[in-house]
Amino acid sequence: MKKSLSMVLAGLLVLAFGIGVMGCGSSSPAKDASSSGSATLDRIIAAGKIRIGLSLNGAPIGFRDDTGTPMGYDVDWATKMAEILGVKLEVVDVDGETRIPALTSGRVDVIFANITGNLERAKTIDFSIPYLKSGIKMITPADSTYKTIADLNDPSIKVVVGRGTTGEDLVLKGAPKATLIYVPNFTDQILQLQQGKADAAFEDSTIVDYAAKNSAGKLVAQEKQYTSDPICVGMPKGDLEFVRWVDMFVSWQITQGFQADTYQKWWGVAPSEMKSLW
Secondary structure: OHHHHHHHHHHHHHHHHHHHHHOOOOOOOOOOOOOOOOHHHHHHHHHOEEEEEEOOOEOOOEEEOOOOOEEOHHHHHHHHHHHHHOOEEEEEEOOOOOHHHHHHOOOOOEEEEEEEOOOOHHHOEEEEEEEEEEOEEEEEEOOOOOOOHHHHOOOOOEEEEEOOOHHHHHHHHHOOOOEEEEEOOHHHHHHHHHOOOOOEEEEEHHHHHHHHHOOOOOEEEEEEEOOOEEEEEEEEOOOHHHHHHHHHHHHHHHHOOHHHHHHHHHHOOOOOOOOOOO
């Protein structure tokens, strides 16, 4: 029954998407009735699987449980997308440095990898409407005297960040004299702080707040939030019809309550209001 419902929903999404692309009174040549109008979507359905890049190194966005099974907010979204399409989910583990190359190289079809949609990245990949809102915050050892980014602008102060992340860009602009330590994921950022090898780290508030809450009092999420960031699905350039389908997918999950329920599941509180298109 669940699989049948998923197939119906997938069909409705593809049908609605196709109608939107064709438009009323269109004089364009008729397309094959079996085609969605998106080469990417057709290929995914024909293959029976979707390859989704997931960053599995920062609970509750994405992580692995004790058995190695992918878990988290982004994983739930990826699972829902595969379910709606009626295809198998193939998880490809990516991080802040490899998530965009995974798209541009064709290694994945989409990414749910806690990535902020911005104009600079949009030169390289396409983004959906946001499926989460967050902002960059600073996390430090609990006994730290550093409270804001302005306190870090000294070469003796070590700040651990991910290369190519919004956090890195923030520190380069707000504390250019600080010594940067680069690590591939947020788990390593936390380890550097706990081992006394770094004085501060910057990441999305959703991850920072969760890490501080579960650090047994050893870490603290500083109060100031430096950005208001749209977290979006990332897709390769070149198939705007697929972007439209993903936009509709995200919008439906917001209006149907899936986004709110999933946020409540992982953070225990209601999310900030999200905007939908449909």
